[in-house]
Amino acid sequence: MTVDAMTLQHATVTDTGLRFDAADGLSRSLRDGCFLLAMPAGFDPGPGITLCREFHRAPGEGPTATRAYRGFKDVPGVYFDREHFQTEHLLIDGPGRIRHFPRGLLAMAEQMSALTLLVLRDAMTELGIAPALWSEITGGAVDGLGTHWFAANHYRPERAKLGCAPHKDTGFVTVLYNEEPGLEASVDGDWVPVDPVPGHFVVNFGGAFELLTAALDRPVQAILHQVRQCAPVPGAADRFSFAAFANPPATGDLYQVREDGSAAPVRSSEDFLREFNEQTWSDRHADFGIAKAVGASGGGTS
Numbered sequence: 001m002t003v004d005a006m007t008l009q010h011a012t013v014t015d016t017g018l019r020f021d022a023a024d025g026l027s028r029s030l031r032d033g034c035f036l037l038a039m040p041a042g043f044d045p046g047p048g049i050t051l052c053r054e055f056h057r058a059p060g061e062g063p064t065a066t067r068a069y070r071g072f073k074d075v076p077g078v079y080f081d082r083e084h085f086q087t088e089h090l091l092i093d094g095p096g097r098i099r100h101f102p103r104g105l106l107a108m109a110e111q112m113s114a115l116t117l118l119v120l121r122d123a124m125t126e127l128g129i130a131p132a133l134w135s136e137i138t139g140g141a142v143d144g145l146g147t148h149w150f151a152a153n154h155y156r157p158e159r160a161k162l163g164c165a166p167h168k169d170t171g172f173v174t175v176l177y178n179e180e181p182g183l184e185a186s187v188d189g190d191w192v193p194v195d196p197v198p199g200h201f202v203v204n205f206g207g208a209f210e211l212l213t214a215a216l217d218r219p220v221q222a223i224l225h226q227v228r229q230c231a232p233v234p235g236a237a238d239r240f241s242f243a244a245f246a247n248p249p250a251t252g253d254l255y256q257v258r259e260d261g262s263a264a265p266v267r268s269s270e271d272f273l274r275e276f277n278e279q280t281w282s283d284r285h286a287d288f289g290i291a292k293a294v295g296a297s298g299g300g301t302s
């Protein structure tokens, strides 16, 4: 069965925050679980695209000019081969980016990361959550603490598998760049295409935000999504995407806001993350994002 692509709300970035085309655009987006965000003037996705093409290659496997974008398979804890899916990805936090990313790529990743926080603030304002609570209930994520992942995804068409697992993003907000169709969202039990619109990010809300707002009368939906199997196309480059994520820290608690405006911790961040990792990927990386933060052995491996 063919299902029409999802119609998403549309927003632009202004000096003061987001501006949605529709008066109720943000409210609808929180219900839909995602929306389209026009890239700010001057945003250059070039370094991210180069990273997706190169990160999985060996250092010597290309020209010197892109050397700094290769060799990430050898960096401990940042490369993940999702063995049951086409995707292989690089997942790297803020300090890791400073250490390993060339300057232009770092600047681009931080621009996207800043957009996740802009969205998070506007969304909490829209939901009527008191700014005095923001820091505590997001584990500092709203202030740039927490974990600010950046992901580069490469879909290996030679693998006859789903592109990536059906999943909800784990954290509060994701800002995603992609160019090819393939992303699908679960709407009323159907997989519905979320097709890319040139010059736009897809923003979506994740599990930590869903949990935070679950007791409100307008809870945020963390959208369930996947990438369908990408067929090999002779002569065409492989599908890729890259994204910035605003997540809570791996230690401490996750919170819930109540209708009366108060907030309380509801579960440990570590349990929540582990459950998400296990349910989503069913592979050997269940402690992704946890191990390093709690002082065990290096991140990513079990």
Ligand SMILES: O=C(O)CCC(=O)C(=O)O
Binding pocket: 151, 153, 164, 169, 176, 178, 182, 183, 225, 227, 240, 241, 243
């Ligand atoms: O490749 C895409 O379009 C989606 C990637 C995704 O869902 C993710 O990185 O969390």
Ligand SMILES: [Fe+2]
Binding pocket: 167, 168, 169, 225
């Ligand atoms: Fe995702």
